[in-house]
Amino acid sequence: MGGLKNTGWRKSSHSGEGDGDSCAETATTPTHTSLRDSKAPVRATLTFPTPAFAPSSKR
Numbered sequence: 001m002g003g004l005k006n007t008g009w010r011k012s013s014h015s016g017e018g019d020g021d022s023c024a025e026t027a028t029t030p031t032h033t034s035l036r037d038s039k040a041p042v043r044a045t046l047t048f049p050t051p052a053f054a055p056s057s058k059r
Contacts, residue, residue, distance in 0.1 A: 011038060 009025040025041070027034045033053040036045045 009036070009041070 009027045011025050012023040023038050024035050025038045027036075028050065031050055032047050033050050034045050034047040037043065
């Protein structure tokens with residue numbers, strides 16, 4: 001998933017008040033969806049195959 005470095009990360013629409021830094025960010029490719037903490041973007045990233053992630057994002 002090294003290609004995510006150049007992928008646009010989007011903040012959650014539930015990012016909170018003020019500067020909105022208390023949230024998760026997502027990045028998608030045709031085959032994978034990744035999540036990271038917006039307060040620590042260089043730390044761990046969770047990556048899922050897009051079909052596996054899609055049902056959980058609808059909740």
